[in-house]
Amino acid sequence: MQSAQATLENIRKDFPILNRTVRENKTLVYLDNASTTQKPNQVIDAINDYYKNHNANIHRAVYALAEEATELYEKTRDKVANFINVKDRTEIIFVRGTTEAINLVAYAWGRDKIEKDDIIVTTEYEHHSNIVPWQLLVQEKGAKLEYIRTDDNGELILDDLDKYLATGKVKLVTFSLMSNVLGTISNSDEIISKCKAAGVLTLVDGAQAVPHMKVDIENLGCDFFAFSGHKMLGPTGIGILWVRKSVLETMSPFHGGGDMIREVHKYETTWNDLPYKFEAGTPNIADVVGFGAAIDYLSNIGMDSIRQHEIELTKYALEKFSQVKGLHVYGTPDISKRGGVISFNFADVHPHDVAQIIDEEGIAIRSGHHCAQVLMEKLNVAATSRASFYIYNTKEEVDKLVDSLNKVARIFKL
Amino acid sequence: MSNADIYHEMIIDYSRNPVNYGKIEDHDVTFHDANPLCGDSIDIDMKIDENKVSDIKFHGKGCAICMACSSVLTEITKGKNLDEVRKISKTDILGELGLENLQAVRIKCALLSLKVLKSALYSYLAKHMQDSPDVDKLKEEAASLY
Numbered sequence: 001m002q003s004a005q006a007t008l009e010n011i012r013k014d015f016p017i018l019n020r021t022v023r024e025n026k027t028l029v030y031l032d033n034a035s036t037t038q039k040p041n042q043v044i045d046a047i048n049d050y051y052k053n054h055n056a057n058i059h060r061a062v063y064a065l066a067e068e069a070t071e072l073y074e075k076t077r078d079k080v081a082n083f084i085n086v087k088d089r090t091e092i093i094f095v096r097g098t099t100e101a102i103n104l105v106a107y108a109w110g111r112d113k114i115e116k117d118d119i120i121v122t123t124e125y126e127h128h129s130n131i132v133p134w135q136l137l138v139q140e141k142g143a144k145l146e147y148i149r150t151d152d153n154g155e156l157i158l159d160d161l162d163k164y165l166a167t168g169k170v171k172l173v174t175f176s177l178m179s180n181v182l183g184t185i186s187n188s189d190e191i192i193s194k195c196k197a198a199g200v201l202t203l204v205d206g207a208q209a210v211p212h213m214k215v216d217i218e219n220l221g222c223d224f225f226a227f228s229g230h231k232m233l234g235p236t237g238i239g240i241l242w243v244r245k246s247v248l249e250t251m252s253p254f255h256g257g258g259d260m261i262r263e264v265h266k267y268e269t270t271w272n273d274l275p276y277k278f279e280a281g282t283p284n285i286a287d288v289v290g291f292g293a294a295i296d297y298l299s300n301i302g303m304d305s306i307r308q309h310e311i312e313l314t315k316y317a318l319e320k321f322s323q324v325k326g327l328h329v330y331g332t333p334d335i336s337k338r339g340g341v342i343s344f345n346f347a348d349v350h351p352h353d354v355a356q357i358i359d360e361e362g363i364a365i366r367s368g369h370h371c372a373q374v375l376m377e378k379l380n381v382a383a384t385s386r387a388s389f390y391i392y393n394t395k396e397e398v399d400k401l402v403d404s405l406n407k408v409a410r411i412f413k414l
Numbered sequence: 415m416s417n418a419d420i421y422h423e424m425i426i427d428y429s430r431n432p433v434n435y436g437k438i439e440d441h442d443v444t445f446h447d448a449n450p451l452c453g454d455s456i457d458i459d460m461k462i463d464e465n466k467v468s469d470i471k472f473h474g475k476g477c478a479i480c481m482a483c484s485s486v487l488t489e490i491t492k493g494k495n496l497d498e499v500r501k502i503s504k505t506d507i508l509g510e511l512g513l514e515n516l517q518a519v520r521i522k523c524a525l526l527s528l529k530v531l532k533s534a535l536y537s538y539l540a541k542h543m544q545d546s547p548d549v550d551k552l553k554e555e556a557a558s559l560y
Binding site: 350352356357368373376382383411413 | 478523
């Protein structure tokens with residue numbers, strides 16, 4: 001059996017970008033994985049191979065290439081089903097990403113099902129993609145959007161959920177399985193069982209969770225589930241929407257066009273079978289194929305090993321951060337309740353200035369509101385700095401980050 | 415120029431101790447704008463007497479670059495007549511702080527307050543000089559700042 005260190009070194013070899021230098025000959029330290037991850041050769045090669053050897057449109061033509069392209073495309077659907085434990089592959093819809101997935105639900109489910117005075121419940125730590133589509137919907141319908149608040153540890157206050165469910169007006173509860181700012185892992189069991197008991201549907205945003213821990217849809221018990229390929233080693237422009245069959249069957253189409261139809265006449269059209277009813281137009285075939293390679297790559301390492309690696313890195317980083325004077329870390333200190341995402345502020349130094357100074361050392365972290373302005377308001381800050389880890393990050397990289405933060409302290413005379 | 419070199423003494427001092435920071439309660443014009451990318455947000459209040467900026471203050475949240483540039487901008491603007499204020503350009507601000515080579519992604523931090531100033535001036539002139547052809551020109555100027 002290989003040691004953990006040897007495995008990590010092998011993993012890093014698969015990512016060509018980790019070898020490059022940036023700025024003044026500094027080795028890249030990439031710590032913005034909650035935003036997007038780097039791609040291993042296996043994914044890049046799969047996309048290349050598709051375009052070099054198999055490119056054709058899918059689902060229609062009878063020639064050999066089209067058959068190969070269709071098979072490659074559909075194989076990824078099976079890989080996704082297997083990866084998140086979905087029994088029925090026709091419940092899996094390819095979309096551009098989590099944002100499109102949630103907009104699809106707001107449009108194709110929400111516009112039929114949400115009526116005046118209905119309530120949709122979201123949370124204070126959602127990404128804008130799980131807030132704005134619902135704002136648009138409730139404004140159109142005269143419905144209401146309510147928020148489950150976060151407490152001082154960055155955990156959800158579930159009494160708020162009870163309060164809204166008790167009104168009997170809630171039609172949907174939508175929440176992120178892991179916060180992209182605080183790293184908090186939501187108490188999904190409690191939220192979903194409460195909603196089930198009240199007969200309320202649930203949507204889970206898995207964009208931050210699926211890349212970093214084992215997610216089992218069957219176990220989870222939600223009704224809608226969304227995530228993105230590019231945050232889990234896959235290419236940009238490909239994501240997944242899963243919808244429970246009994247709900248999916250009640251939904252109207254999203255985009256109209258080719259591939260989503262059964263028969264088109266001058267004035268009426270009948271729809272294709274699931275999931276094709278929701279995949280209008282020529283899809284992002286090459287990136288679906290690349291996404292399949294990413295799932296293979298993660299499966300080979302094993303999601304439990306990935307989670308374990310990130311727990312160790314996060315624990316190490318939190319410990320190191322606690323020794324830096326003036327550094328304030330947001331979110332729960334309980335490592336079992338958080339992923340490898342650490343948001344912080346550094347005395348009175350603006351996150352942009354922090355990010356720029358440490359960029360000189362080749363270190364990439366994110367600064368800003370992380371598309372979570374509702375949470376920024378709650379934390380009463382304009383922005384935070386955020387470091388987020390993945391399978392290829394090392395303790396040495398955390399050390400480099402801490403060294404560069406000390407440089408910030410020197411420049412700003414903290 | 416190395417990017418970290420922008421954090422010289424003057425920038426740090428201005429960001430720590432901004433000049434003309436605050437509000438003018440009886441302002442003649444006020445304007446607010448924000449940078450949607452980073453959440454920086456600046457308000458500028460001005461007192462205008464006999465076509466001159468007799469007082470100017472800014473408040474808001476921003477990075478060191480944003481705060482330093484806002485300070486310098488208000489220093490430059492104070493006491494100038496409105497025609498002179500119109501002519502304040504981005505090179506005036508960047509030059510004053512040695513930020514001529516600021517990378518593109520940070521230019522918006524540096525120029526947010528100038529954008530707010532031009533917009534404030536436009537809204538003031540629009541109210542007081544409705545027939546002037548200058549108003550449209552100024553609107554264009556403000557819009558094309560970055």
